[in-house]
Amino acid sequence: EPEVTQTPSHQVTQMGQEVILRCVPISNHLYFYWYRQILGQKVEFLVSFYNNEISEKSEIFDDQFSVERPDGSNFTLKIRSTKLEDSAMYFCASRAEGLAGEGLSEFFGPGTRLTVL
Amino acid sequence: AQSVAQPEDQVNVAEGNPLTVKCTYSVSGNPYLFWYVQYPNRGLQFLLKYITGDNLVKGSYGFEAEFNKSQTSFHLKKPSALVSDSALYFCAVRTARGSSASKIIFGSGTRLSIRP
Secondary structure, eight states: OOOEEEEEEEEOOOOEEEEEEEOOOOOOOOOOEEEEOOTSSEEEEEEETTTTTTEOOOTOOTTTEEOOOSSSSOEEEEEESSOOGOOOEEEEEEESSSHHHGSSSSOOOEEEEEEEE | OOOEEEEOOOEEEEEEEEEEEOOEEEEESEEEEEEEEEEOOOOEEEEEEOOOOOOOOGGGGGGGEEEEEETTEEEEEEEEEGGGGGEEEEEEEEETTTTTTOOOOOOOOOEEEEEE
């Protein structure tokens, strides 16, 4: 069964450093998302990406965040200057496009745990 | 604005008993509703969804959910709980964005604990 993969599984960084979280969505999917979950809390939407551009972003997704699909397979989330409060589990998700459209469910990756010291 | 609420932070059930995890929603138009499960240190796994049709939808691992339009609810149920069902459960609703990449928004989660 196809799956979304994410690397690394755990990233530890110093405050102020840049991090790049990587995701490989399912190959025929067209919609891509990043969500985050602060330990044990709600899963929060960060950004959606479709047709090589951001479709929607949340208030959390400020100028320190960016996304890119550099080569048609990877989907990355960059945080330019990490803050302590960026420590969370970051989930990538993808969704197909089809007749069922928005009735289809997202497939989530296993997550990257980001720890900012 | 669309939203989804899970009124219980924790649900405790004895193994073999039926379980219910509650969810209510607020959306404009017809809702697309989902349940996801998260096991410890794992990602989110899709359980089931309601798009249209039968109000009772069946999903993975013996779970089912009942869509109730008048009560704007989508409670998750299972007739006989297993200890292995212990996990964090999230109800979710898709925001209506037409053909663009409409997002899912999640409830706050309910921790289900099944005691032997």
